[in-house]
Amino acid sequence: MSGKNTIGVWHIRALRRARREKSFNNLALILTILLVLLVVFPIWWIFRSSLMNNAELFAWPPSLYPKKWLFSNYLTALKYFPFWRYFANTMTIIVPSVIAGTTTAVFCGYAFARLRFPGKKIIFSLCVGSMLLPNMVTLIPLYIMWTGGFRIVDSYLPLILPYLCGGGAFNIFLIRQFIRTVPRELDEAAFIDGAGYWTILTRIIVPAIKPAMIVVALLLFIFLWNDLLQQTIYIHSTQKFTIAIGLIQFKGSLYTDWAMLMCATCMSFLPGLVFYLIGQKYFVEGIVLTGMKN
Numbered sequence: 001m002s003g004k005n006t007i008g009v010w011h012i013r014a015l016r017r018a019r020r021e022k023s024f025n026n027l028a029l030i031l032t033i034l035l036v037l038l039v040v041f042p043i044w045w046i047f048r049s050s051l052m053n054n055a056e057l058f059a060w061p062p063s064l065y066p067k068k069w070l071f072s073n074y075l076t077a078l079k080y081f082p083f084w085r086y087f088a089n090t091m092t093i094i095v096p097s098v099i100a101g102t103t104t105a106v107f108c109g110y111a112f113a114r115l116r117f118p119g120k121k122i123i124f125s126l127c128v129g130s131m132l133l134p135n136m137v138t139l140i141p142l143y144i145m146w147t148g149g150f151r152i153v154d155s156y157l158p159l160i161l162p163y164l165c166g167g168g169a170f171n172i173f174l175i176r177q178f179i180r181t182v183p184r185e186l187d188e189a190a191f192i193d194g195a196g197y198w199t200i201l202t203r204i205i206v207p208a209i210k211p212a213m214i215v216v217a218l219l220l221f222i223f224l225w226n227d228l229l230q231q232t233i234y235i236h237s238t239q240k241f242t243i244a245i246g247l248i249q250f251k252g253s254l255y256t257d258w259a260m261l262m263c264a265t266c267m268s269f270l271p272g273l274v275f276y277l278i279g280q281k282y283f284v285e286g287i288v289l290t291g292m293k294n
Contacts, residue, residue: 043269050074050262057258070259077263085239086246087271090225093159093242098220100160101167105216106209108166109175110201114187124176131169135229143233154236159227163220171216178212179205218276225272243268 049057050073051066077083111117112124146158166172182205190200206213228244235245250264 046262046265050259050266052259054257054259073259073263074267077260077267080260081246081250081264081267083243083246083264083267086241086243089240090242090244093156093231094221094224097160097163097224098217101163101171101220102213102217103167104164105167105171105175106201106206106213108172109179110205112172112176113179114184114200114205115197127166127169128173131173139229139233146234154240155234156240158234159224159230167216167220171219174216175209175212178209182208221275222272 048065051069051071053070056063056067108127112120112127142158146152152158186204187200190204195203226244228248231242231245232248235241241249247264247268251261
């Protein structure tokens with residue numbers, strides 16, 4: 001009888017534990033849904049505003065959805081907001097910068113993770129420490145260098161050339177940490193077979209760190225897409241305006257058609273959203289795996 005009672009007690013405890021876990025999971029699900037709604041709501045508000053006229057846009061109390069879905073607003077906005085020209089100009093900066101930044105970040109990360117050379121720890125410490133340096137500190141010296149020293153004015157080059165130098169300290173650190181998760185035994189086996197550093201990098205390291213490379217590419221894309229400050233400093237011609245600059249210029253100083261502005265805003269963040277959705281699997285994988293090995 002005592003054995004049956006013991007089994008009964010454990011069964012009751014197991015049921016209570018299962019109920020608690022189920023309640024906790026349901027609560028976590030509800031909180032997750034609420035957080036998702038908080039994140040998505042501003043995007044929905046912009047999209048919903050882009051499909052209204054100005055009278056409905058300023059009506060009180062505001063409506064969560066348009067009474068009439070005015071998709072024609074986007075056609076009207078394209079007449080005054082040259083999205084495709086701005087998009088082409090933006091990609092002229094982003095494509096070479098992302099390719100160069102990701103490639104050089106891999107080279108630098110591989111050097112810090114695998115190679116031995118004098119001053120390696122000091123150089124890496126300076127590289128990581130530079131992340132603490134505010135961008136505003138280097139903004140004026142860089143502007144003087146590009147415009148005064150190299151005489152480069154109204155050009156995309158000051159926005160592209162810096163990414164030939166490692167793609168940023170954080171990206172180098174990210175790649176380096178990810179490479180350190182790749183077993184060194186693979187390198188040693190390749191060395192025994194006669195492979196050099198270049199072969200090891202291209203045949204072993206790069207295939208193993210594709211998620212990290214995609215993370216770096218995504219981070220560079222998002223940063224460059226939203227980099228209004230530097231684009232405003234180095235780009236002056238209307239024909240060279242990017243989407244970030246064009247969106248600011250689209251807002252008039254005396255009168256603003258807010259419905260058209262919301263259309264332009266939706267068009268401006270849509271390419272970045274699509275690019276992220278394509279690489280989100282690798283983005284999450286790269287963030288989770290990076291830093292597992294110190």
